[in-house]
Amino acid sequence: MVSTDPDALKTYGSSPNSYHPESPHSVVVHATSTEDVVKIVNVARKYRIPVVAYSGATSLEGHFSGEVPGSICLDLSGMDKIIDINEADGDLTCQSGARWEDINQALKDQGIPLFFPLDPGPGATIGGMIGTGCSGTNAVRYGTARAEWFLNVTVVLPNGRVIKTRRRARKSSAGIDTTKLFIGAEGTLGIVTEATLRLAPVVPTKVAMAQFPDVGHAVSAVQEILNTPHGPHIQCVELLDDHMMAAINAAGLVSKAYPVRDTLFFKLQGTPAAMKEAAGAVQKIVKAHGSDRFEFAQTDQEAAELWENRKYALTSTITSGGEDAKVWTTDVCVPVSKLPQLVYETKKDLAEANLRSTIVGHVGDGNFHALIIFKTDEELQRVSDAVHRLVHRAIAMDGTCTGEHGVGVGKKEYLVEELGVETVELMRTVKRAVDPLNIMNPTKLYPDPKDEDDKNSH
Amino acid sequence: MVSTDPDALKTYGSSPNSYHPESPHSVVVHATSTEDVVKIVNVARKYRIPVVAYSGATSLEGHFSGEVPGSICLDLSGMDKIIDINEADGDLTCQSGARWEDINQALKDQGIPLFFPLDPGPGATIGGMIGTGCSGTNAVRYGTARAEWFLNVTVVLPNGRVIKTRRRARKSSAGIDTTKLFIGAEGTLGIVTEATLRLAPVVPTKVAMAQFPDVGHAVSAVQEILNTPHGPHIQCVELLDDHMMAAINAAGLVSKAYPVRDTLFFKLQGTPAAMKEAAGAVQKIVKAHGSDRFEFAQTDQEAAELWENRKYALTSTITSGGEDAKVWTTDVCVPVSKLPQLVYETKKDLAEANLRSTIVGHVGDGNFHALIIFKTDEELQRVSDAVHRLVHRAIAMDGTCTGEHGVGVGKKEYLVEELGVETVELMRTVKRAVDPLNIMNPTKLYPDPKDEDDKNSH
Ligand SMILES: Cc1cc2nc3c(=O)[nH]c(=O)nc-3n(C[C@H](O)[C@H](O)[C@H](O)COP(=O)(O)OP(=O)(O)OC[C@H]3O[C@@H](n4cnc5c(N)ncnc54)[C@H](O)[C@@H]3O)c2cc1C
Ligand SMILES: Cc1cc2nc3c(=O)[nH]c(=O)nc-3n(C[C@H](O)[C@H](O)[C@H](O)COP(=O)(O)OP(=O)(O)OC[C@H]3O[C@@H](n4cnc5c(N)ncnc54)[C@H](O)[C@@H]3O)c2cc1C
Numbered sequence: 013m014v015s016t017d018p019d020a021l022k023t024y025g026s027s028p029n030s031y032h033p034e035s036p037h038s039v040v041v042h043a044t045s046t047e048d049v050v051k052i053v054n055v056a057r058k059y060r061i062p063v064v065a066y067s068g069a070t071s072l073e074g075h076f077s078g079e080v081p082g083s084i085c086l087d088l089s090g091m092d093k094i095i096d097i098n099e100a101d102g103d104l105t106c107q108s109g110a111r112w113e114d115i116n117q118a119l120k121d122q123g124i125p126l127f128f129p130l131d132p133g134p135g136a137t138i139g140g141m142i143g144t145g146c147s148g149t150n151a152v153r154y155g156t157a158r159a160e161w162f163l164n165v166t167v168v169l170p171n172g173r174v175i176k177t178r179r180r181a182r183k184s185s186a187g188i189d190t191t192k193l194f195i196g197a198e199g200t201l202g203i204v205t206e207a208t209l210r211l212a213p214v215v216p217t218k219v220a221m222a223q224f225p226d227v228g229h230a231v232s233a234v235q236e237i238l239n240t241p242h243g244p245h246i247q248c249v250e251l252l253d254d255h256m257m258a259a260i261n262a263a264g265l266v267s268k269a270y271p272v273r274d275t276l277f278f279k280l281q282g283t284p285a286a287m288k289e290a291a292g293a294v295q296k297i298v299k300a301h302g303s304d305r306f307e308f309a310q311t312d313q314e315a316a317e318l319w320e321n322r323k324y325a326l327t328s329t330i331t332s333g334g335e336d337a338k339v340w341t342t343d344v345c346v347p348v349s350k351l352p353q354l355v356y357e358t359k360k361d362l363a364e365a366n367l368r369s370t371i372v373g374h375v376g377d378g379n380f381h382a383l384i385i386f387k388t389d390e391e392l393q394r395v396s397d398a399v400h401r402l403v404h405r406a407i408a409m410d411g412t413c414t415g416e417h418g419v420g421v422g423k424k425e426y427l428v429e430e431l432g433v434e435t436v437e438l439m440r441t442v443k444r445a446v447d448p449l450n451i452m453n454p455t456k457l458y459p460d461p462k463d464e465d466d467k468n469s470h
Numbered sequence: 471m472v473s474t475d476p477d478a479l480k481t482y483g484s485s486p487n488s489y490h491p492e493s494p495h496s497v498v499v500h501a502t503s504t505e506d507v508v509k510i511v512n513v514a515r516k517y518r519i520p521v522v523a524y525s526g527a528t529s530l531e532g533h534f535s536g537e538v539p540g541s542i543c544l545d546l547s548g549m550d551k552i553i554d555i556n557e558a559d560g561d562l563t564c565q566s567g568a569r570w571e572d573i574n575q576a577l578k579d580q581g582i583p584l585f586f587p588l589d590p591g592p593g594a595t596i597g598g599m600i601g602t603g604c605s606g607t608n609a610v611r612y613g614t615a616r617a618e619w620f621l622n623v624t625v626v627l628p629n630g631r632v633i634k635t636r637r638r639a640r641k642s643s644a645g646i647d648t649t650k651l652f653i654g655a656e657g658t659l660g661i662v663t664e665a666t667l668r669l670a671p672v673v674p675t676k677v678a679m680a681q682f683p684d685v686g687h688a689v690s691a692v693q694e695i696l697n698t699p700h701g702p703h704i705q706c707v708e709l710l711d712d713h714m715m716a717a718i719n720a721a722g723l724v725s726k727a728y729p730v731r732d733t734l735f736f737k738l739q740g741t742p743a744a745m746k747e748a749a750g751a752v753q754k755i756v757k758a759h760g761s762d763r764f765e766f767a768q769t770d771q772e773a774a775e776l777w778e779n780r781k782y783a784l785t786s787t788i789t790s791g792g793e794d795a796k797v798w799t800t801d802v803c804v805p806v807s808k809l810p811q812l813v814y815e816t817k818k819d820l821a822e823a824n825l826r827s828t829i830v831g832h833v834g835d836g837n838f839h840a841l842i843i844f845k846t847d848e849e850l851q852r853v854s855d856a857v858h859r860l861v862h863r864a865i866a867m868d869g870t871c872t873g874e875h876g877v878g879v880g881k882k883e884y885l886v887e888e889l890g891v892e893t894v895e896l897m898r899t900v901k902r903a904v905d906p907l908n909i910m911n912p913t914k915l916y917p918d919p920k921d922e923d924d925k926n927s928h
Binding site for chain 1: 583672673699836837
């Protein structure tokens with residue numbers, strides 16, 4: 013199916029959660045099979061037209077915008093079938109448009125005690141998750157898309173050939189890992205059409221909350237917990253700053269208001285006895301690090317409600333901004349020990365810039381999001397400048413310009429500063445070799461040569 | 471330091487554990503710093519001389535042999551310093567010649583409750599472990615070298631430039647993962663000189679043994695255990711077949727002989743209560759799958775002895791072969807559910823070929839090693855043929871020609887059959903782009919064009 017309706021082109025070329033300048037595509041094509049994708053890539057090759065993969069459309073850095081005039085937006089969201097589940101081997105094969113939430117629901121519905129642990133934004137799909145090299149709240153326990161959750165991917169290469177990167181064995185040392193080439197490539201090296209995922213056993217969980225005098229105390233508690241034998245029982249540990257807690261209270265989505273303090277939300281996992289032990293250890297450690305309030309959800313419902321407070325972070329922040337408020341979500345990651353300093357300096361900077369913001373983070377990994385509120389174009393410019401300063405701050409702390417959201421158009425100017433000219437040149441060498449016509453999502457991810465010159469002339 | 475002593479050249483060009491035709495290098499150079507490596511690579515570039523990285527020298531598929539006349543063997547084993555340990559952040563930076571056992575010993579000696587979980591052969595080094603994309607007994611719990619244990623590597627590229635692939639944050643989505651490019655590349659894309667490793671908390675362990683009527687029962691027990699909430703408490707689960715148990719008994723390395731049956735060795739991990747629960751669950755499941763003997767080591771010493779039986783697999787097999795016996799160790803990996811059929815057919819085939827062999831495997835991953843005994847050249851040829859059939863059998867079961875040992879010269883003829891012409895061509899495309907002069911470990915890993923023609927003409 014092909015569409016050139018101007019409204020559709022605009023929708024497909026921009027994201028409601030991203031505030032980078034974005035441009036419409038020239039045509040949207042809906043693929044339903046690997047063969048469809050091959051045909052489209054062959055047309056693109058013949059006429060040298062850019063092809064931009066589009067799937068869950070939840071990415072946040074302008075990943076799938078039009079940019080280059082004439083581009084084809086290739087909508088893969090209809091390719092959402094689960095093809096095969098191997099319960100005994102703990103793997104599942106699906107089309108790339110399948111959503112992680114639907115996959116987990118299907119496993120649950122079929123009574124299979126396994127799940128897929130990567131949990132980015134609601135609505136995200138396997139293809140987009142591979143594209144951005146995503147992670148989420150579960151990463152502290154299960155790692156990211158760059159670990160070993162993708163056993164094998166089917167890819168249509170820029171030359172129109174279809175490959176499978178591997179077979180179904182759990183491990184292989186048969187040469188360089190071509191699966192990994194596509195993870196974080198943002199659709200610039202090929203279009204993923206199918207994937208075999210590794211699944212993990214479902215383990216019972218419990219949710220808890222601890223409040224701290226400041227972020228420094230919260231972070232040192234997390235570091236100590238993760239280094240004990242109880243560390244592997246931490247499935248998630250999320251940091252919500254005092255502003256975020258205030259926003260949650262104000263949004264009225266919770267049945268009782270929380271003290272407005274820097275807060276950790278824990279999801280512990282384990283069998284009953286293991287969890288009891290781990291809970292005792294966590295409680296003791298957070299107390300030793302100055303937490304005067306530690307609460308376990310007593311019922312499943314309470315746990316769901318407590319965890320939803322974390323999930324509502326974006327909604328609550330938008331609501332707290334008042335009518336017409338918008339929120340720029342940004343994402344950096346630093347060594348965990350640097351997180352308190354990063355939070356402290358960023359809050360100071362945002363206050364000086366007269367901007368309101370909440371902070372949430374996957375604190376076990378040092379991953380940090382600021383959700384910055386704005387209404388006017390003038391405020392948007394100030395937000396953009398503050399994000400710029402935040403990224404430089406994170407890189408100066410031996411961190412990265414993006415912990416999980418990816419580069420898109422929003423972060424490409426930072427890659428040379430973060431990685432060095434030669435590492436970026438290595439990425440470009442791979443890109444040029446695999447996609448010599450530069451038809452796959454051009455102008456994304458790889459820095460413009462201009463950024464580099466700027467850096468070199470410093 | 472440079473050496474051209476013929477004995478040294480022969481030693482450096484061949485492995486006592488590999489029976490592929492191997493050739494000496496023309497010179498051995500010992501590097502002590504990244505700068506040394508840059509100098510050597512620049513000489514190699516200038517005169518187009520092959521450079522072969524050499525480190526722990528425990529790889530098994532002729533990875534570091536001379537092959538191309540005139541080659542430089544670059545010995546990195548002297549670059550074995552630990553540069554920095556960040557206990558709170560759970561990471562460690564070292565030179566690439568550092569051995570995994572020394573790293574873990576150093577952490578223990580300093581009272582740091584963390585360890586590096588990749589455990590290939592004794593004496594293996596970080597550089598070689600990256601080179602082969604190794605794993606080992608801990609992989610069922612911690613994954614392989616292709617997971618997220620290497621946060622950042624320093625690499626001297628074939629163009630003589632030095633890069634760092636990342637910074638020290640635990641995660642990053644800043645574009646394609648250039649760290650992963652070097653994992654499993656067998657020194658064909660660059661020389662790793664330093665690495666930042668992620669560490670895991672030390673968790674108490676317990677060792678147990680269960681015996682089964684056959685491999686099918688053992689494997690179905692393992693699959694069931696791994697899919698329960700107790701799965702994450704399985705740090706290792708090793709399969710030793712009846713021949714292996716007989717060899718261990720005969721080698722006289724154990725204080726009491728075991729019944730000669732297909733056997734699982736478990737290493738469980740967890741805090742005391744968790745382990746008790748997990749042990750109960752494991753015992754119940756193995757019993758339901760026909761195990762009539764299940765034993766926990768009662769003391770640390772008993773545990774060490776029990777585990778050593780697994781560790782002595784190679785030694786025991788060699789001893790069981792009688793005087794002058796040699797052993798060809800081979801490595802394939804299949805989806806776990808296919809393992810019983812693979813073992814059954816392989817044992818039948820080896821018996822028909824009149825070859826003696828033991829079987830050990832990292833059964834939780836479907837990874838399988840046959841240790842085949844030979845003395846004469848005629849027997850060696852029969853072993854080589856049997857290995858050939860084994861690899862085809864594994865690939866036909868949706869498996870891989872190598873689960874962990876890598877390709878070297880020994881497995882390259884299978885890559886096209888396993889992965890397809892276009893996937894192999896993608897690997898070559900990357901190799902040509904990164905190393906256009908083909909100076910880095912040429913003739914290893916990538917199939918000779920001849921192999922491909924053979925395959926295409928089938
Ligand atoms: C409320 C909210 C919360 C979020 N939380 C998280 C979080 O916790 N962690 C996290 O990592 N991210 C998070 N995100 C970001 C987002 O969910 C992730 O980036 C996700 O991986 C994107 O998947 P998608 O299917 O929406 O991809 P899309 O947005 O459709 O595409 C993303 C990129 O991948 C490419 N692509 C898409 N499909 C394919 C394909 N089949 N083959 C090749 N390339 C392809 C696209 O061209 C694009 O460059 C959040 C987003 C929102 C809105
Ligand atoms: C008794 C025994 C048991 C074993 N058990 C296992 C096991 O359980 N799991 C497993 O995975 N393997 C196992 N192995 C195989 C071996 O230990 C692994 O392949 C290991 O990763 C090799 O490391 P090394 O330092 O010895 O590498 P080397 O043999 O020195 O080199 C291996 C390859 O990496 C390249 N290389 C070396 N250093 C660098 C560098 N700095 N930069 C770039 N490339 C480099 C070399 O050129 C070569 O191609 C076993 C081997 C033995 C002898």
